[in-house]
Amino acid sequence: MRKSLAKQALNADTNAPAMGRFVGQSVKRVEDQRLLTGNGTYVADVNPEEVVHASFFRSPYAHAEILSIDLAAGLALDGVIAIYTGKDIERLTNPFAPLASLANQYTPVFYGLATDRVRHVGDPIAIIIATSRCIAEDAAELIDVDYKPLATVTNHREANDPTIPAIWPKNDSNVLYEDEKIYGEIERVFARADHVFTETFSCHRVSNQPMETRGAVAEIDPDSGEITYHAATQSPHLLRWILAISTERESVVESLKYLATNRDRLKKFGAGAKAFLTEKKDDLAKNDSTASTNQIKKDPSTLAHLGRTFFNTLGSRRYPRVVAKDVGGAFGSKGAVNREDVVLLAAALDLNRSVKWIEDRSENLADGGQAREEDMTISVAAKDDGTILGFRVELVMDQGAYPAVPFNCGLFSNMIKAMLPGPYRLEAFEMKMKVVASNKGRYLQYRGPWANETWVRERMLDIVARELAISPTELRQKNMFGPEHLPGKMVTGPDLDEDMTAAATLAKAIEVADLPAFEVAQAEALTIGRHLGIGFATYHEAAPGPDNFWESVNPGSDAFLPERVDAVLGRDGSVSIKTQQLPHGQSHETTYSQLAADELGIAIKDVTLVYGDTDNTPFGLLGTGGSRGGPVGGGGVTFSSRQLRRLILDEAADLMEASVDDLDIIDGKIHVRGVPALSKTFADVARAVTSRGQAASTANAIETHVVYSNAGNGGWACSTHVCWVDVDLETGFVTIPRYVVVEDCGQMINPAIVEGQIRGGVAQGIGAVFYEKTVYDESANFQSSTFMDYLIPTAMEIPEIEIFHLETPASVEADFRGVGEGGMIGSPPAINNAVENALAHLGVRITEQHLPPTRILELAGVIEAE
């Protein structure tokens, strides 16, 4: 490395930084020393003085009216400090108002605790505060609730049944959202088809299962009243805002008075809001203005709640400082704000003391986040020669009882809509979407929240190929956007640039797979009763996608996407990068340090990443999610660091009486190119700046930032997965002798981390297909409350996963595309396709994603279904 570094320095004839020292290399994770030696600081490790402990009392019923609650025995228990129920929470907090509702959507208004009825097993009814968690749980056992059970809604069929009462009565029905979009001349296209193939696919409910459950510590300084909210979260600024608007109960008049006496705050807010509104006028204008009107028509109280949200945003005195240090995974489940968060903070504020809640695994399985329960019926219009003309799709999503805050199924169904055509050239596409409520846990975003678009499409393409007697890979190649069709446009709108290389990943996968050899092996194996199969799945993923991507999902929402990154030179010469991202397993500290170190000519260890503290990081509501950490946050780090480099060199040029164009930075030393002996350090520069007095009043020598959206190309991460299976038709067990991922995520910052993300995603896909299922019985009783019931695959169940990278030469700088979610998007269809391929000679057609041993034998006709 040293050698190549010297060479680069010698060859350098511009002021460009010596790129490529760290970026592109599998640099060891800087997080590992801390995390693997047990020195991480997770929220459970936070123990403020005099902290007391919370436990939630949760509903054992799926749907019931609460007739009465008797707390006497619980309150009498030694060590119990307080118990709050829904009635208290109605008094202490504001309800969750629909902040991200769509037109034609009803989003219920609800509180952190159940008030009059419970709507799923695990619905929180009371919070017990005690001197220990044990005592809190002892008290929970003494709470006596009188319930009147109500009819349950367990599945799509029941949700659509008008004779079953609505679990949100203001909506009159259990259908919460219905919409339809048509792209192209759908009728004409289907009339032209030689064939229309139709199939209904059904995906089961699974659960985001991070190693660390949810949890928070509401730390209150009893003297100053200062609030610090420590949380396991993906998005601290979002959490801070929602906590503030939820726990401020002063009247609007009081809020206005407060603002009148705190003009600085009003000015600051006003200026920020004005800038935002001016800058984002065009984006925001795309919002459907009927969204709120429909909602308010159904529930007039929405208007009051939204009004209060507005005033509280300006005037809340309850803005906590949100702090998150190490977070032990989330897979989307910590991006939402939890009902428990608001309840915990309200209790802590009411008691004026610090309260801690660490969720246990059973709670997490019941209400920590569930996903993917979707049915889709797809019709494909095709020509005899395999040309695919269009899709018609009907989607039903089961949101469970309470919508996630703030993003819920209405948005996710539109993500499925935008992406379902995939990297294929369709002439027309019709999508009907429906979101229903049921007596189950919260549907949350889970690693690739739209993933079932790929599952349904890639599954269906295999079926169409079989029907038309064309090979599945040939059918895909025939219809996919190839280089000759690019730049192009998805039928749903998003632009596709030349770097959208889905077709190249498929071509490489076909080459790696050696299909002719496999087919010989498959036929031979069958003669001795072994069932081998192979399956492909190709997708492209908006990571982050082109400028017009979000317009195709939900017009107006792109206003929130740009991300600010700060680059700072400290007074001691240290370099920090400040981000609104919240690492929870993605290795930001390593990759962002690689990027900044290369830009600045310093070592990785000389970069400090500052994150997870709303007092000390740039504002951003999204946190870490949506495969944005690499492309958006990473791009921002590159350009903010470059800006900082320029500012440092400007100072150094003065200091060294040299032209800035003649300066270079190597190993943290600034010198005139070719004269390494005479150099200045970053500390010298910092000292010069601060001694001039300009920065004397600030904590840092130089501060600079960029606001960054994307690299300017399509931002499409592309991939093809290939799965080989060996199905044992005696036992129904499936082994995966080989698994290949061919992917293109643009320029890799750290290949080892890219591969780790892909392997983790594939493992979760294998989990979803063979092991993981959140089960509710026919009366919505929860059946998956432990890890003996909900099976997470272990290392023993996951095969070796081979990864081939296509790193197309970047047409733009900072061409990083996200890989956080793709592994989980491509794997279920590839595995399902492989199993169907293995059992095709038995006439098996796979329409359900989950294939435990029993189901395999039922499909193959070995045993009867019960």
Next chain:
Amino acid sequence: MANSVTQRAGHAENLANKPGGRDQAAKICKGLGVKNPPFAYHRPETLDEALLLLAQIGEEAKIMSGGQSLLPVMAIRLGQPENIIDISQIRGLDSIETESDIVMFGALVTHSQAEASPVTRDSVPLLHKAMPYIGHRAIRNRGTLCGSLAHADPAAELPAVALALDAELIAASTDGARFIAAEDFFSGFLSTTLQQNELLVGVRFHQAPAGMLTSVQELSRRHGDFALVGLTCVLQLSSDGLVDSAALSFFGVASTPSRATQAEQSLVGSRPTTELFEEIANMVSNELDPPSDTHASANYRKHAAGVLTKRALADCMSQTGVLT
């Protein structure tokens, strides 16, 4: 009793407040997490002390050795025993002893200890073969043979092994000791015929006679899980190559481990052939009446029991090198 630690130990902080209790509290917390219901903790250091305690409080007491089954059940508050009698410090219960043709495993012998012992491998090969299927290494390091037998999970391996080998379980109380045949020991789901004042102090097996053929077959959703269906199989052939005796002891198919007696009887006296094994497998599938749950259907378990029967019998015969 003087030396035993008897504290109200369910809540770590309660214990920590008592003199000398802090270390103990730390120890409890480490094992239990902190969310178990309250209980009194007793740690006798001799067998006599333990038996005396049992005689006094047996009705409300639960014995703990490795804690691998009990503690998770308590952590989710499914089990709320008022008293825990921790027998882990009692000396003399942790050995594997051989006497004439009997091999005895004491109450504190861990799975790992039994797994690593040449005595197990040479004298009780069926037990040795079952060991890798028990949970994971960490569980085997702490869990005990007798703990598993007394817990009597019908989907666990060891009760089926005991049943297949006609093991004897040694129950002690202040009234003395008695031997309970495995077939009389398992009385229902997670229940045994141990009396409330009795402690399972050991299990004994006959040394495997020369030529004993054994096989353990198991299907579980994941590595280390409880079985969807499992089978421990023992076959003895006579000198003329006919089946002399057979044991087909299943786990995961009923509320207790269970032998497929009809199929066993059909094996005895027959010549072992693949055709016969096919028939026996069908017989097993028809004979068993397993439950359905979220992990597998009853039909699946019936079918899979037959498949495992075929595989176990073939595995046994492969040890002789003769299969016609």
